[in-house]
Amino acid sequence: MTIHPETDHSYERFSALFAGHTLPLAWLDLDALDANIRSITQRCGDMPVRIASKSIRNSRVLEYIVQQQPNIAGIMSYSIAESVMLARRGFKNILCGYPCMEAEQISEAILAMKETGALIIFMTDRPEHISLLQDIAAREDHTVRICIDLDMSVRFPGIYFGVFRSSIRNAENLTRFLDQLELCSRLEIWGAMGYEAQVAGMADNAAGKGFYNRIIRHLKKRSIPRIAKRRQEAVALIRRRTGRPIEVNGGGTGSIESTCLEKDVTEVTVGSGYFQSHLFDAYLQFRHVPAAGFVLRVTRNPAPDIYTCQSGGFIASGATGTAKTPQVYRPKSAVLLKNEGAGEVQTPLLYTGNLLQPGGIVVMRHAKAGELCEHFNTLHVFRSGGLMDQWATYRGEGFDFH
8 A cells, every 4th residue: 555645654653643642542644534535536526525424433524524525415324313413513415325214213304404404315215215204204294305226236147246235126116116206295306326336345456366356357347337227227217207307326435437437427425435444455446545543552472473452353344254354554564363363352463573562552454444433432633743633433422323
């Protein structure tokens, strides 16, 4: 991973920054974040950007990105409860990326919109979603805007390439859904979303996996035109039924270039690229800068070249495997032990250099962006000039969104 010229991520720098601090702690380098914002802006061109809050989970960071990132469309939240909090914090355009079946939270969201003037858009793909929304919207005397979630997965012989997300997989499914929606007088279509996870979230340049990388690139190349065609046909159908333009959200950090080429897409979602968690190092088409991570204390030296740190087992969600574990960032040559990995209360490392000793530090990076702030109450924020502040995470503010 090439570090930006203005970004000093040496072991010595981290040791000096966090000398005297109680560990473990989480860090955020604003110089690196700025570099990533510039890269994302360049990659997106004129396409509006919607920030995926699940990858950030820190209100101050979201506010900072909104201020620095040109052409912001809004926030993509990950729960309706979180959407309400963001609306009350002053965010005005919030697309909740996942359906909600909690009546109390839906009512609270409608109340928050009335009080703040914010727009909260509800994700839907099932009749149960729109039926519940219609009942509550009618009771609250409020028109609710919805986004139709479109399945972007692709089937090849013997391979399901994508994720199980939306039940709207084809024109027939979409037509039935639109027929049911016509019965819901208090619901209005804001737009459509299609998340091409197999392109946006699947690495294709992993170290030591040449054959695997070639397969993934081949499948991506074959998927991209199918995704574009399916989205184009679905959007055309929705526009015919509504008789007006709609917003179309697509993409993710790993698919910005291909998603922005689609003429129907009106905005692209970006999340992980801001922090650049380590799973996103292994993409052929782009390279961002590590901007966030955590620091552990070395507490033991139980054998030659083995150093044990307190804590560290911040494992990413999804299918289990070594790719979902944190990685040692500094010192560069330190590695996790295959038989132990990153542990709940201790993490042993193999290291043959001369930098580590009990009382020293190890700098780590998390695998997926969203996990970091779920484990820490604050981010220790710094620039080239040194430590600046501590920014409370959702957890540090007492919020527990799932």
